[in-house]
Amino acid sequence: MPEPTPALAARNLTRRFGGVVAVDDVSLEVRHGQIHALIGPNGAGKSTLINLLAGELAPTSGTIALRGASMARARPHRLALLGVGRTFQRSNVFRNLSAFENCRLAAQARLPRAWALHERASRCDVSATAATQALAAVGLTARSDAPGEALSHGERRELEIAMCLATEPSVLLLDEPLAGMAAEESTRVLDLLRRLRPERAILLVEHDMDAVFAVADVITVMADGSVLASGTPEAVRNDATVREAYLGEPIGSP
Amino acid sequence: MNAARRFLPLLALIALAVLPALAGKFYVELVAKIMIMAVFAMSLDLLVGVTGLVSLGHAAFFGLASYVVALAAPDPYTAANLWTSLPLAVAASAVLAFAIGALALRTRGVYFIMVTLALSQMVYFVFHDTKVGGGSDGTYLYAKPEAKLGGWSLVNFGDSTQFYYAMLFLLLLVFVFLRVLLASRFGHALAGIRSNEQRMRALGFNTYVYKLAAFTLAGAIAGLAGYFAAVQFGFVNPDMLSWQQSANVLLMVILGGLGNLFGAIVGAFAFILLEDLFSSLTKHWLLLMGGFVIMAVMLLPGGLTRAGDAWHAWRAHDA
């Protein structure tokens, strides 16, 4: 059941790059126990919005609140430690490390003494367990020892998600996780998201309309940096502006 | 190939251990000098090879420690105390490294390289232009520091063989310390930063703090090397802080191969032996050195310790 305070809330968020307004007065909420999908054509500002929420970019104006607390200009590592995990649109894994090592390093970040000089990284059970579990959740156990650069594109997208999971986030910002995945990989990820949903707040940026309508509780449609419509899947499906501007045909119909 | 990889370091260690019994004083002193430079190179490898920070100003920390030991003596003819002057010198280098790092690490990539160069030049000018430590003339260290414990002299640094073994001990100590560090969580985090810093930040690592810690530690170890370099040479001057010195140690690291620490040791040996060889051939030996540097970086970008890989890749390409 969604809680009264949203896990992550953006209010009137704006980001300018010189003369270009990439994100224009966007407000949205990601609630605990919900999957909030963000859709829109390329260039709509979705990735910029994720970067703003993840702290990679500073907003030109507007606020971001994490569980009600203002996150004015918080930097990525602070947000990560507060439980905001993200995946990148273009796979951003450690290419020279194995899938397992990638996840273990991710899990290490939240250890109380992540910087320890005298503790052997490989001896740490906590991070090793977290890594194994994360890899199992996305179905990459068989490829645990493969180096990042040897993984297929779809496997790398799965590793992106696994790394995010290994940090045990309460809020997930997923930037097109399904891009380039084969059908069974996509199904597996969607099932995973459904399993994760009750305990987390998930913001999902995606182009795959079937996936979005299958799994989202709330959908926000963006175009040219601002919000066109936001609401339940049915409401969005029937919204005239959305149909006209985005697809030119009824959304989600066979 | 793997058997060789495992035995080579052991053989090298044995060779180093028995050298003073077999070779004359000149070689004993030369190899002791090389071992000091190897410590210097390993400290830079921590920065460049492990963390991915290319510093062109590392000599500042090396040279500062040299000056501290020279100035820590009450006068040029009285010996300083090892137990007080060594920590002082290393601490000085660490503090300088912290200060320079705190500022330089605000920049990235090419800016970082240039800023480390410029800031270490500032330190160079302090010693070159002012009267501290004798200005451009430098200062002498006639009496080597004493390592006394309860009235007993532990090591006589004036004796070539004893100094040699002390340096061998130092080399092993630093090597083991750094290997443990590399295997630790801290070391893994540094490697992650080198591989993909943005990702590390997104995972929750405060990369600035990690980089600063690595920079300070590397500076401290460089100071350790600088201290003993001054002790051996008996003379310190601003050249020990020069950017040419910084470029030379950078060359040693890339010559040997980045990231595995062995490379730094191999690189130090290769560089100094070549320097010795070239300078005996001609007055214009820098020309040979320059040509060699260019050839080495062009043909062996992975360094000597990865020459085996380069060879195999070349053979495979041909087939």
Place this chain on the structure above:
Amino acid sequence: MDLSIFLIQVLNSIQYGLLLFLVASGLTLIFGIMGVINLAHGSFYMLGAYAAFTLAALTGNLFIAIALGVVLAVAFGYVLEWVFFSFLYRRDHLQQVLLTYGLILVFEELRSIVVGDDVHGVPVPGVLAGSIPLGTTMTYPAYNLLISAACLVVAALLFALLRYTRLGMMIRAGASNREMARSLGIDIEFLFRVVFALGVALAAFAGMISAPASSVYPGMGNQVLIICFVVVVIGGIGSVTGALVAALLIGFIDTFGKVFLPDYSGVLVYLLMAIILLWRPEGLFRESAV
């Protein structure tokens, strides 16, 4: 400090700043457009100075020597890019640093073999050997005014080139997006060669024109290199405007620093850099090429 002395220091500052600008502009363009960190850039300044000395001795006329020198510098830069630097683009910064460091050693020793290690003076051409009165008691060497004037003209030409010509537009396009520029039909390889030759010529010209005013000595290349790095860092990589502002700033701070704080003047420039970095880690003018 009376007015005449103040004026002299101002003129000195401008002269030094403009010379620095000529050398640094090449460095920042090579950096910004080709992404290559070139430690050997100071060597071009040194080679220019020695060339001026040699050619002036041979031809007996400084201006002919400089003209010849610039032509030679352009040719040299063109060939050097083709034969050596074009291999550096794919390499990482560390390798570029070391490769260009090796180049410095080669240049220094070649110069040592060909011309020797002596410090030389280059005679000022007769017509400019006099001084111009400043106020009632002081005078200022006419030649030094020529240096500043010449540098100003070259700087203006450089800005005009970048802003108003097709070549300049290609340079700026190449600076902001290499791949896109290539797909628009711009011959990137040729462009790089031209930019490099331009950079070499600017540095060499600075060395040549200033040779009569300061002496020609072996370490001059390395000295100017590091200050130029500071100029580029303060001004922002790739920004020629930034290089001009930073170079003049350094010219003033260094010159007046030598007057008021002679022992610490060497440190002031770096202090300036440190302060600016605390405020703006990417330099004053960030990325724009002009």
